[in-house]
Amino acid sequence: MAAVLEPQESVVQQRENFNVTEQRETLFRVLRHVLAVSLEKVANSGKQGWGRLIVNTIQTYGKLLETAEIENLVERVTALEQQREER
Numbered sequence: 001m002a003a004v005l006e007p008q009e010s011v012v013q014q015r016e017n018f019n020v021t022e023q024r025e026t027l028f029r030v031l032r033h034v035l036a037v038s039l040e041k042v043a044n045s046g047k048q049g050w051g052r053l054i055v056n057t058i059q060t061y062g063k064l065l066e067t068a069e070i071e072n073l074v075e076r077v078t079a080l081e082q083q084r085e086e087r
Contacts, residue, residue, distance in 0.1 A: 024068055031061045 035057045042050040 031057055
């Protein structure tokens with residue numbers, strides 16, 4: 001499997017250049033990779049540890065999606081309130 005993150009800059013430079021959206025997309029990409037590896041491992045070995053990792057990964061992914069959706073809704077409501085005030 002190809003590397004999920006290929007370092008092109010130092011970690012400090014990457015942190016300075018990341019915005020929230022980029023961080024979230026990176027987390028989604030990493031979680032999808034962890035899930036893919038875990039599913040492959042549980043299919044091959046059947047060990048419980050990989051199953052627990054799958055559950056935790058899905059829970060984390062869901063929480064991240066929920067946070068993104070809430071932030072999107074807050075932005076939309078704020079924009080609507082501004083439009084209303086301008087009228």
